[in-house]
Amino acid sequence: MALIRSLAVWIIIYASQCWLGYVNKWNLESADFYIFYAVATLMMVISYVMGRIEDLEEK
Secondary structure (H helix, E strand, O other): OHHHHHHHHHHHHHHHHHHHHHHOOOOOOHHHHHHHHHHHHHHHHHHHHHHHHHHHHHO
16 A cells, blocks of 8 residues: 555656646756656655555554
């Protein structure tokens, strides 16, 4: 369950960052998308670890 939730977090965060950049007409370069990717991946890892801790506490 933690993996599915963390993947959902990744998709939502990455898509929202790209959408905000498009809506606000930011002049996005490829480096910006790497930063978006890094932030989304970091949040995914944090979400996964927290989910695994929850799963272990339930057992």
